[in-house]
Each structure stands twice: as C-alpha cells, then as structure tokens.
Amino acid sequence: MVKELVVAAIDQGTTSTRCLLFNHAGRMIAVSQREHRQHYPRPGWVEHDVAEIWRNVERVVPDALREAGLTPDNLAALGIANQRETTVIWNRQTGRPLARAITWQDTRTEPLVEELAVTGKADLIRDVCGMPPTTYFAGPRLRWLLDNVPGAREGAEVGDVLFGTMESWLIWQLTGGPNGGSHVTDVTNASRTMLMDIRDLRWDERLLKTLDIPAAMLPEIRPNATVYGSCRTVVPGVPIGGALGDQHAALFGQTCFAPGEAKCTYGTGAFLLMNTGGRLATSPHGLIPTIGYVVGDGPPVYALEGSIAVTGSLVQWFRDSLELIDTAPQIESLATSVSDNGGCYIVPAFSGLYAPRWHPDARGVVVGLTSYVTKGHLARAVLEATGWQTREVVDAMNADAGPGLALTRLKVDGGMTANHLLMQFVADVIDVPVERPFVMEAVSLGAAYAAGLAVGYWADLAVLRGNWHRAALWEPKMDSDHRNLEHDNWNRAVERTYDWVRPT
Amino acid sequence: MASVPGRIQSIERAVAILRLLDAADQPLELHEIADTLGLARTTTHGIVTTLRELGLVNQIHDNGQFHGRYDVAEAARVFGRGGPDPHELRSLAMNWADSLAAQTGLAVTLGVPTRVDVLVVHHVFRPDGSSQQLAVGQRRPLHASALGKALLAFASGGVRRLQGMDLAKYTTRTIQTHQELKDALTAVRHDGFATEDGELEPDRGSIAAPVQGPGGLAVAAVAAVGRRDELYDRRGQPRSDFVGPLMKTARSLSREVRRLW
Numbered sequence: 203m204v205k206e207l208v209v210a211a212i213d214q215g216t217t218s219t220r221c222l223l224f225n226h227a228g229r230m231i232a233v234s235q236r237e238h239r240q241h242y243p244r245p246g247w248v249e250h251d252v253a254e255i256w257r258n259v260e261r262v263v264p265d266a267l268r269e270a271g272l273t274p275d276n277l278a279a280l281g282i283a284n285q286r287e288t289t290v291i292w293n294r295q296t297g298r299p300l301a302r303a304i305t306w307q308d309t310r311t312e313p314l315v316e317e318l319a320v321t322g323k324a325d326l327i328r329d330v331c332g333m334p335p336t337t338y339f340a341g342p343r344l345r346w347l348l349d350n351v352p353g354a355r356e357g358a359e360v361g362d363v364l365f366g367t368m369e370s371w372l373i374w375q376l377t378g379g380p381n382g383g384s385h386v387t388d389v390t391n392a393s394r395t396m397l398m399d400i401r402d403l404r405w406d407e408r409l410l411k412t413l414d415i416p417a418a419m420l421p422e423i424r425p426n427a428t429v430y431g432s433c434r435t436v437v438p439g440v441p442i443g444g445a446l447g448d449q450h451a452a453l454f455g456q457t458c459f460a461p462g463e464a465k466c467t468y469g470t471g472a473f474l475l476m477n478t479g480g481r482l483a484t485s486p487h488g489l490i491p492t493i494g495y496v497v498g499d500g501p502p503v504y505a506l507e508g509s510i511a512v513t514g515s516l517v518q519w520f521r522d523s524l525e526l527i528d529t530a531p532q533i534e535s536l537a538t539s540v541s542d543n544g545g546c547y548i549v550p551a552f553s554g555l556y557a558p559r560w561h562p563d564a565r566g567v568v569v570g571l572t573s574y575v576t577k578g579h580l581a582r583a584v585l586e587a588t589g590w591q592t593r594e595v596v597d598a599m600n601a602d603a604g605p606g607l608a609l610t611r612l613k614v615d616g617g618m619t620a621n622h623l624l625m626q627f628v629a630d631v632i633d634v635p636v637e638r639p640f641v642m643e644a645v646s647l648g649a650a651y652a653a654g655l656a657v658g659y660w661a662d663l664a665v666l667r668g669n670w671h672r673a674a675l676w677e678p679k680m681d682s683d684h685r686n687l688e689h690d691n692w693n694r695a696v697e698r699t700y701d702w703v704r705p706t
Numbered sequence: 707m708a709s710v711p712g713r714i715q716s717i718e719r720a721v722a723i724l725r726l727l728d729a730a731d732q733p734l735e736l737h738e739i740a741d742t743l744g745l746a747r748t749t750t751h752g753i754v755t756t757l758r759e760l761g762l763v764n765q766i767h768d769n770g771q772f773h774g775r776y777d778v779a780e781a782a783r784v785f786g787r788g789g790p791d792p793h794e795l796r797s798l799a800m801n802w803a804d805s806l807a808a809q810t811g812l813a814v815t816l817g818v819p820t821r822v823d824v825l826v827v828h829h830v831f832r833p834d835g836s837s838q839q840l841a842v843g844q845r846r847p848l849h850a851s852a853l854g855k856a857l858l859a860f861a862s863g864g865v866r867r868l869q870g871m872d873l874a875k876y877t878t879r880t881i882q883t884h885q886e887l888k889d890a891l892t893a894v895r896h897d898g899f900a901t902e903d904g905e906l907e908p909d910r911g912s913i914a915a916p917v918q919g920p921g922g923l924a925v926a927a928v929a930a931v932g933r934r935d936e937l938y939d940r941r942g943q944p945r946s947d948f949v950g951p952l953m954k955t956a957r958s959l960s961r962e963v964r965r966l967w
Contacts, residue, residue: 640807
C-alpha cells in the first residue's frame with residue numbers, strides 16, 4: 203500500500219493553537235485544538251505565555267495525527283499561520299522567553315507611536331513600510347520590551363536575546379531551539395514589524411536606528427513558501443515549508459493569486475485583502491499596503507488590506523450585553539422575523555472609526571428609532587452594519603488598488619459565512635457576487651498550501667487553484683435605487699457618530 | 707439512541723414523545739410512537755402510561771370506550787414548541803455538510819419540518835464548479851422528497867398524519883397513494899434512510915437521513931442530491947458509497963444536536 207501523504211498546518215491564533223491536516227485535494231482530514239490563557243496585567247495590556255503556546259503545539263500536532271490514524275511519516279510538510287504582530291523575546295542559550303509576549307491587541311505602545319509621529323519620523327516610516335506609524339506593528343512593542351524588561355537590551359546587543367513574531371518562535375523551537383534552532387521569519391510577518399523595507403524585503407538600518415533596536419536580535423527574512431528547516435522535535439524529520447501571517451495565509455488559502463482577486467475573513471472583526479500583483483499600492487483612503495506572499499525565489503506579490511474592527515463582536519454584544527438572543531446564529535432567525543430594518547441603523551464605532559474614515563473620536567450610535575422598531579429590526583441593523591462596513595472598505599480598495607483592479611467578486615470565509623441573510627446583504631450592497639469555498643479554514647489551508655508547494659507536494663499555483671470549489675454563491679439582488687437610498691441612510695447614520703468624545 | 711452523558715435517558719424519551727404527539731395532527735397509536743422513535747413497545751408503554759397518569763398525555767376515548775391512542779394534554783403543549791433554531795442548526799452543520807459534499811461529489815441540503823412541508827435551511831453546492839442556485843428558504847414536499855420522507859418516518863407522527871395529506875403529483879414516479887407512502891415510510895424506518903428517485907424532478911433524486919435529537923425524535927434531515935443515474939444503480943438501489951457517508955454525517959449531526967438541545 204502506498205503511504206498516504208498529507209500536509210499539517212499549525213494555526214497559532216489569538217485564543218488557541220490548532221493543528222489541521224490536509225490531503226492532496228485540499229480537504230481537511232483532522233483537526234485538534236488547545237486554548238491558551240489571556241493575561242490582562244493592566245487595562246489595555248494583553249499578553250500571552252509563549253511557553254504555554256509551545257507546549258500546546260507539542261500536543262496538538264500529535265493529537266491531529268492520532269485523530270487521522272497517521273504518524274509523522276505521513277507528513278509531507280508542515281506550515282504555520284499565526285496571529286500577526288504579537289511580539290516575543292527569548293534567550294538563545296536557555297530557550298526561555300524573557301517576558302510574556304505582547305499581543306496585537308495590546309495598546310501600550312500608543313505614547314511611543316505618537317512620539318514617532320511628532321518627532322518627524324512618520325514620513326520615513328511611511329516611505330519604507332508603506333504605512334504611517336500605528337500601534338498595530340510589532341516594532342514599537344519590541345522597543346517597549348527592550349526598554350522595560352531587565353537584561354533584554356544587554357542580551358540583545360551581544361546576541362543572546364532573540365526577537366520574533368509567533369512563527370519565528372515556533373520555527374526556532376521546532377528546529378532544535380537552543381540546539382541550533384533556525385532563527386527566521388517570513389516576509390508577511392516581517393512586513394508587520396515597521397522595521398522592514400516593503401520594497402526590497404530587508405530590515406531597514408534607518409528604522410532600526412530610529413527605534414533603537416539591535417540588528418543582532420533580528421531573525422532572517424525568508425519567503426513564505428520555502429523550506430525553513432527540518433523539525434528536530436514533535437515530528438522529527440518533517441520539513442517546515444511555509445509560514446505566513448494569518449490574513450495573508452487566508453488570501454493564499456482562498457487562492458487569490460491574480461491581481462484584483464480578494465477575500466474577506468469574517469470573525470469578531472473582518473479582514474479584507476486584495477491581491478494587487480507586483481505593484482505596491484499607495485492608499486490615500488487609509489488602507490494598509492502589505493505583502494501578499496512570496497513563493498520561493500519569485501517576486502513579491504503585494505496586497506491591500508482593509509480591516510473592520512467590529513463585525514462578529516457586534517453580534518456578541520447583541521447577545522451578551524443586550525441579551526436579545528441566546529446564541530450568535532439566532533440573530534438570523536430574529537432578523538428574518540422582519541422584512542427590513544424598519545428605518546433603524548446601528549454604527550458600531552465602539553472605539554472610533556478606522557479605515558477608510560479615520561475618526562478616533564467617533565462613538566457608536568443607534569439611529570432611526572421609532573415606536574415601530576422591534577428587536578427584529580435591531581437584529582437586521584446589526585447584520586447590515588457588517589455589510590455597509592464591507593462596502594466602505596471595498597469602495598476604498600477600488601479607488602486605491604490601481605487601474606483595472608476593481609473588485610469583481612469576493613471570496614469569503616470565517617464563522618459569519620454561516621449567516622445567509624448577512625452574506626446576501628453583503629452581495630447586495632457591494633454589488634458583486636459573494637462566494638464561499640468548501641474549506642472554511644482558509645487560514646490553515648493557506649499555510650498548508652505554502653508548505654506543500656515548497657516541498658513539491660503540490661506542483662504549482664494552478665493545482666491549488668483547481669482545489670478551490672464553490673460551496674455557496676450569493677448574487678446581488680438589490681435594485682440600485684434601493685441600494686443608493688440605504689447607502690445614503692447609512693452614511694447619514696455614520697456622520698452622527700463623529701466627534702462624540704470631547705477633547706480632553 | 708445514545709443519551710448525552712449526565713442526562714437521564716427516560717426523561718429525554720418522555721420529552722421526545724411529548725414533542726412527537728404535539729407535532730402529530732391526530733392521536734397516535736402506541737406502536738406508531740415506538741416505531742418513529744425507535745423504542746421498544748414495552749418501554750414506550752411505560753413512559754406513555756406514566757405521562758398519562760401525570761396528566762401530560764391524554765388517552766383517547768369515545769363514549770367512555772378507551773382506545774390505545776394518545777395525544778398530548780394542553781398542559782404539556784409547551785414541550786412541542788421549538789426544536790433547535792434552524793440557523794443554529796446550519797451553523798453547527800456547516801463543516802459536516804461541506805465534508806459530505808466534498809466526499810460524495812453531490813450537493814447537500816439540510817431541511818427542517820414545518821406543519822406542511824420541509825424548509826431547506828442549508829445548501830452546499832456540488833463541488834464541480836457548475837452553475838448552481840442556493841436553495842436555502844425553498845420548500846420541499848413531504849411525500850416527494852427524501853428530506854420529507856426521512857422527517858415523516860422519524861418525526862411527524864408517521865402514518866397517522868398521512869391520511870389527510872395531499873399527494874401532489876410532480877412526475878410519473880411521485881408516490882400517489884397513502885398505502886404506497888405508508889409502505890415507503892416503513893422501509894425508511896427499517897433502513898434508517900430515505901430515498902427519492904425522480905419523484906420531484908424527472909432526472910434527479912436524493913437520499914436523506916434523519917438528524918435525531920434527544921429521545922430519537924428527528925429535528926432535521928440531511929440529504930445528498932444529484933442525478934438519478936449517479937445516485938442509483940441499475941437495480942434502483944442507492945449507491946452504498948453515498949449511503950455510508952450520508953449516514954455517518956447524520957449520526958455526527960445528531961451527536962452535535964443533542965449537545966446543543
């Protein structure tokens with residue numbers, strides 16, 4: 203009997219670490235998962251214990267193999283997709299982290315980022331990274347760690363303390379840790395540090411100097427689909443062939459390989475990425491130009507990213523804070539109990555409005571209330587808010603992506619794609635078809651695809667494209683007069699959120 | 707039907723019986739209850755008798771003469787309401803349905819019973835890239851779809867319900883007599899799955915299995931849908947490489963539903 207070969211993906215996420223196995227057809231054949239603790243030492247601070255996360259990796263990979271009845275011999279390659287911008291420092295000799303990782307949700311670097319802006323560094327950073335300084339990025343977090351963790355700076359300067367985002371930490375551990383582990387990162391994760399030149403894909407001396415970061419602690423930047431090394435533990439001998447930040451992995455897993463192709467992952471927030479090909483777009487509308495992916499020695503493929511802070515989390519708010527439903531899927535039942543929004547609009551600017559509006563002083567509103575409005579109308583307004591926010595990002599993307607790159611269809615994934623009313627509404631308001639593929643685990647699939655490509659398990663991108671099958675399609679049905687009227691109402695609702703927070 | 711750990715099986719069964727009686731348009735006989743829920747007759751008799759003594763079930767009597775037929779007492783009507791939220795059902799079914807479609811190459815639908823027909827709450831396209839329309843929100847007739855037959859056999863009060871049922875004719879193969887339907891449902895209960903072979907549309911067919919909640923009552927059915935010639939062999943039997951994965955999917959969904967509800 204021929205040995206069955208599969209590819210493993212580790213999805214190191216914000217709340218859990220999972221291992222998924224995929225076969226040659228791109229079908230998921232096993233999954234295992236372990237959650238890790240969230241640490242909130244102060245308001246606005248969110249940390250992860252990366253030793254705990256490493257222990258979870260050591261368990262979920264064998265668990266997934268066991269579930270599928272396979273052994274490490276059945277693994278052709280292993281790929282990693284990870285929560286982006288979460289920042290780790292550890293000791294090269296002992297393998298121990300010097301502190302808990304500062305996660306992407308953590309806002310402690312705000313003063314540092316403001317200082318960069320007022321000291322005139324914003325232009326340099328925008329030129330080199332494609333984006334003005336923001337608290338998104340890992341670089342300022344690393345600077346915070348160097349300034350605040352005893353021994354960090356001294357250790358970094360002599361090369362004993364290493365920096366990495368989550369994929370660096372995991373690859374270093376998997377390839378031997380203190381005993382010769384590879385200290386590497388991939389271009390997508392590196393592009394989220396605010397330290398890398400987004401055009402030549404190297405660490406930028408000027409930015410390292412600006413943030414006062416010792417070059418000796420930085421990992422080597424590698425493509426997304428390339429052999430990073432062989433595992434020396436967990437699944438010894440298995441090549442690590444892929445690593446990408448989670449949203450880039452979803453772009454890859456959704457096989458958005460041609461310029462103009464785009465995907466949106468709907469979770470607590472939503473992330474829309476569009477492939478812009480070899481061209482690094484600039485975005486007057488405040489989207490983030492980023493690396494899509496790099497395969498082997500190929501040229502970088504760029505992307506534009508637009509994120510929506512509050513989508514699924516608005517449904518959670520409706521469930522947990524208003525207690526109008528017991529479970530998230532019930533919102534569709536409540537919303538279908540009425541035929542329209544009854545004139546009611548909810549704008550969830552819970553912590554301000556981000557791309558493309560950029561009004562940090564905005565706060566959420568519910569408008570259009572009359573005695574006619576029921577909880578069914580509120581449920582509709584909750585779902586419609588996700589639709590209109592998608593529309594705003596799509597409009598910005600169509601304006602900024604470049605000539606000929608207007609969105610013609612949107613591939614979706616994530617938990618909210620179970621909601622048909624919402625998916626139909628998204629199609630209606632962005633006025634292009636919305637389609638869902640069979641494998642909803644686009645993030646993990648993307649990591650597996652990159653790893654499998656690197657070792658020749660899949661021959662090329664065309665083979666991967668052939669694995670993409672449509673499981674559902676929502677065609678736009680709303681007539682344009684109605685869409686324009688509703689869009690106008692939404693815009694008027696959004697205007698009412700501006701400047702709610704008074705300057706202190 | 708295995709109980710969820712920590713739950714008392716006889717209470718689950720009692721609730722399933724109350725829901726079944728409430729959903730039925732007419733009183734049911736003991737054996738109809740037992741067959742629909744897959745329970746032994748002695749077990750069913752014990753539960754029904756207890757429920758009757760507690761005032762939750764009525765035994766039907768005409769002119770002082772008792773019959774072995776039961777319906778649900780007004781006090782217990784609340785038990786018959788609800789069932790899992792259809793959108794919750796879809797949400798938990800998505801991965802299983804995707805996987806069934808990928809495995810069989812067929813379209814997959816999930817349906818829930820209404821008073822008069824089946825409501826399609828989830829639909830996964832067949833994975834061949836062909837042009838397809840979402841069927842979510844469409845209705846399927848009880849007697850002329852595999853979803854309908856699976857739900858009739860395992861949820862809707864079985865044959866009793868059928869007598870007044872309108873057997874609309876869709877094709878030359880549509881079931882046209884109540885006796886024929888009754889026999890078909892007996893076969894469904896025996897096999898554990900339902901078939902429909904060109905009975906709704908001439909060249910298409912479907913096979914379906916019940917998604918069973920606590921106590922064995924079907925709360926939904928899952929179907930694989932395709933062309934007649936790919937679903938059935940030359941002898942008119944459904945292909946076993948479709949039936950196996952379908953039954954496995956239905957069992958997995960039943961397990962999930964019992965956790966939820």
